[in-house]
Amino acid sequence: MSNRSMYFKTDIQAGVVVFLVALPLCLGIALASGAPLFAGIISGVIGGIVVGLLSKSQLSVSGPAAGLTAIILAAIGTLGSYQTFLVAVVLAGAIQILLGLVKAGTISNYFPSNVIEGMLTAIGIIIILKQLPHAIGYDVDNEGDFFFIEKNTGHNTLSALIDAINFAHLGAIVITLVSLAILIAFNRVAFLKKLKALPGALVVVVVGVLINEFFKASGSNLAIGQEHLVSLPVPKSFDDFVGQFSLPNFAEITRPDVWIVALTIAVVASIETLLCIEASDKLDPLKRYTDTNRELLAQGTGNILSGLLGGLPMTSVIVRTSANINSGGRTKTATIAHGILLLLAVLSIPMILNKIPLACLAAVLLMIGYKLASPTVFKHMWKSGKYQFIPFIITVVAVVFTDLLEGVAIGLVVSVFFILRANLKLAYFFKKEEYHQGEVITIKLAQEVSFLNKAAIKQTLNHLPTQSKVVIDATDTFYIDHDVVQLIKDFLNIGSKDKNIQVSLVGFKDEYTMEFSTHVSSN
Incomplete structure (x- = not known):
């Protein structure tokens, strides 16, 4: 049926x-x-x-x-x-x-x-x-008028309720x-x-x-x-x-x-x-x-x-x-x-x-x-x-206090702000582990890393301790934005040398091939 x-x-x-x-x-x-x-x-x-x-x-x-x-x-x-x-x-x-x-x-x-x-x-x-x-x-007020400011009376929705009581x-x-x-x-x-x-x-x-x-x-x-x-x-x-x-x-x-x-x-x-x-x-x-x-x-x-x-x-x-x-x-x-x-x-x-x-x-x-x-x-x-x-x-x-399109536009702006904020936190996972050779820091990238995550990843790389060991893991990552790829390249070729950081790259796809230096090992 x-x-x-x-x-x-x-x-x-x-x-x-x-x-x-x-x-x-x-x-x-x-x-x-x-x-x-x-x-x-x-x-x-x-x-x-x-x-x-x-x-x-x-x-x-x-x-x-x-x-x-x-x-x-x-x-x-x-x-x-x-x-x-x-x-x-x-x-x-x-x-x-x-x-x-x-x-x-x-x-x-x-x-x-x-x-x-x-x-x-x-x-x-x-x-x-x-x-x-x-x-x-x-x-x-006309049926079908859903604006906060009413056209017929010039009053708003709330003041109209007060007027209604009198009539x-x-x-x-x-x-x-x-x-x-x-x-x-x-x-x-x-x-x-x-x-x-x-x-x-x-x-x-x-x-x-x-x-x-x-x-x-x-x-x-x-x-x-x-x-x-x-x-x-x-x-x-x-x-x-x-x-x-x-x-x-x-x-x-x-x-x-x-x-x-x-x-x-x-x-x-x-x-x-x-x-x-x-x-x-x-x-x-x-x-x-x-x-x-x-x-x-x-x-x-x-x-x-x-x-x-x-x-x-x-x-x-x-x-x-x-x-x-x-x-x-x-x-x-x-x-x-x-x-x-x-x-x-x-x-x-x-x-x-x-x-x-x-x-x-x-x-x-x-x-x-x-x-x-x-x-x-x-x-x-x-x-x-x-x-x-x-x-x-x-x-x-x-x-309620504007109209449908204006209200939704405001809601979208706020929602996008929270989405961006959540993305900044969820784009990668930063983990520290203690080993007898020294401190190893693992940065595990999420499934998708967009340009919106660039600032947060950049800040993380800039604050890595000198002479540390870092693993950047992209095993589960399907997409990395070009700007983020370039950021990691710059860190490998310049930033890591300046701070004597040993970097290992794990799980990066062929299209993200980097120009490695002598400081870098690839797994």
Whole structure:
């Protein structure tokens, strides 16, 4: 039985959950980007169906991304019209395809795991912080805005939490608490956990709508108004529906600023996608690996199609991907199903979708955030040692208080520092042994000795005692950087003579043949 057949039921369940999560995010990101609301839906549908079919990733879910909102908002203003911006989206997709063809996706192999862990944990914390206001009925900030400084209010994430308390809506709080209770029950009650065909998130949405409809029918002050509900565009006719699509104005393709925007989108979207792919592979219970070059080809194709139809640029998105994995998604069936559901829902039941309280969806996202940033993650990283924990925690703080790319960049710098520091210590082993002939010092080189180890080896050789015996052992070494080879040569021909040091070389490969002096013996 193939994986798709084996996991079909759980994948459909996960697809429903991802659909419920993606719907307000598509709208919120479009709103935050200064684009038509329907543009976010177009991007979500294409990201689910087209990219889902073309990608080799079994778990990642693509769609409009929060990390691109600032770029899109500025680009639309700079280029003068949304139709001109769409030209840049199409070109960005073409650039991504080119990046995939030249194998640029392999850069993802160099993202340290502690930084990826920190990024995932930070996203979990951000989700919690951003959804708490929605959970209590304070919906000033758009869904999908994951920046620390909020665009709508100018406040930051923490100050928004304080403001939210002053504008709390009791009806929203009731629905959030009921929703959380349902989700916890579906995670812990054995009978409910076995109901694979009934996602807890779907039950939450149905119950939330029914509760609010009851509040409205009874004239209660707890009733939640439209400003706190999903707000999907509702076309009055087929012409209105068709009018929601925009076409790119290719007459503007020769403008240099269009190409600059295209390159910017391509680079940022590709980096965010590669980060998400690494994260999804790390979260994958089946421990599969994604062809990142194929992913860039899929993303590029998706962005070309999205730009041609009037949609936003897309990336692989961590929030949707995490929702997919945590809901039981195991193959790309879940991703494709979420895209199909988005399409069908927009075409057939927009009025019903507009009855969903944002508080319901906030509860679903709060649970996802908690799973990403659970205390067990911090305990695990702490036990992994300081070289893992410090870059991890710095990445967490940096992502939370800046944004995804800046935070990851800071985490990478810190991680590289610790990697270099560890390499300096692990590149060779310095051992002293006492023999009756005198002192013998053994320097045993590691499997790989890079130029980064040159300074430490140089310092060791400079501090060797005079008239000593030294053994440099490369028996287990597969690679020695040219600079290090030259350093050892210089020590043999000059440094060892000056200090009357007897040197023996052991295990060096033929390609590292040295010009030995009379002071040197070779074994």
